[in-house]
Amino acid sequence: MSSRLVVRERGYRRGRWGNVGEPHVTPRRFRVAVGxxxxxxxxxxxxxxxxxxxxxxxxxxxxxxxxxxxxVDISSGHTAIEQLNRLFTGVVSATVIVVVLSAHRLRPRRKDLVLLAWSLVAGVLVQVVIGGVVVLTGLNPFANMAHFLVSMILVACGLALHRRAGSPESSPTWRSVPVALRSAHAVLFVLVPTAIVTGTVVTATGPHAGDENAVRFGFALKSIARVHSVSVIGTLLVLAYVGWRTMRRSSFAAATSGDYRDAVGNMIFVGVVQAGVGWLQYLTGVPVILVAVHIAGATAFWLSWCALALATPTNPSHTVVTR
Structure with a gap:
């Protein structure tokens, strides 16, 4: 057996286990799959x-x-809508599987991306189980809340994977960010999830539970809506402060990266629009159309927050006074 044949055979054997000898995935194609x-x-x-x-x-x-x-049953409008939603889970599962396979074949291979890819698989499996619990418990409000909140976690992991796939393995540094601004971000880490969670409580208390006989929370809708609105207003106020610190003339503003400025601006815009939609739906008796827009807006708002949290605050070449 020639040396060339031996090398090829060894390469093929190693390739079966994902080392060499198999098609590689470029970072660009990997980001497309994650997207x-x-x-x-x-x-x-x-x-x-x-x-x-x-x-x-x-x-x-x-x-x-x-x-x-x-x-599979599409004999009525309600069954067709529920069935299509279940079938779309197959689409989600397929895209996530492609991401995991691509992460293992990405060159250069990165452990952080592989772990994040597998977190999507784990999250989808959890969602399948929770979806079953939701149906078998007759749309239990706690199960419904969990279903939505796990979706938010999955979206966060997906965005983190997409962002990290397009950047070096090292995480963004916050050492050069002023202490007051770091504190503001810490407050946002509390307020934004609070706004999302209280929003799901409002939905689980309101009229849109998925079925007229479904159990709802026994809270007063006005009271829990006020709690939700307080968390949203607090979030917008802190965002306004972050935006001001980013725009005013200072060493930090001069050193701020374009990625960070865009993330701040996007979150402020989405937050204001989302607050407006929420207030309008409350005043008009939570019509279906506005509730649907509000839920889509909540997803966009969460994505904008994750993008801000993942953004690199400053350009490495600048020196900032951290105070």
Whole structure:
């Protein structure tokens, strides 16, 4: 056996285990795959919301089958809507599997990207289980909340994977950021999740539970809506401060990266629009259309916050007075 043949045979054997000898994935193609997965994760949040808003939450009375007699059933409008939402889970699963396979074949290979890719798989599996619990418990409000909040975590992981895939393995440094601004970001780390969680409580208390017989929280809708609005207003006030520190004449403003400035501006814009939609839907008796827009806006707001948290605050070449 010639030395060339031995090398090829050894390369093939190693390639079967993912080392060499298999097709590599470029960083650009990997980001495209992650972008597709992230998009599907966002879409299924909206389709899941439409299931509730159209009263189709129990369109399929069983899980994983739609009914005792049929695995797939589109005999009525409610069953069709619920069934399509379930089938779209297959699209999400496929895109996530592609991301994991691509992460293992990415060159140069990065452990942080592989771990984040597998976190998407774990999250989708958890969502499948929670989805079954939601149906089998008759749209339990706690299970419904968990379903939405895990979706938010998945979206955050997807965006983090997309951002890190386009940047060096090292994380952005905050050492050059003024202490007051770091404190503001710490407050946002509390306020933004609080706004998201209280928003789900409002939904679980309101009229759109997915079925007219579904159990709802017994809170007074006005009271829990006020709690939610306080967290949103607090978030916008802190964002206004962050925006001011970014724009005013200072050593930090001069050193601020374009990525960070864009993230701040985007979050302020989305936050103001989202607050306006929320206030309008409250004044008009939470109509289905506005609630759907508000849920899509909540996803966009969460994405904008994750983008801000992942942004590199300053350009490495600048010196900043941290005070």
């Amino acid at each position: 597709a997965a992230l998009g599907s994760l966002c879409v299924i949040i909206v389709t899941g919301a439409l299931v509730r808003l159209t009263g189709s939450g129990l369109g399929c009375m069983d899980w994983p089958r739609c009914s005792e007699s049929k695995f």
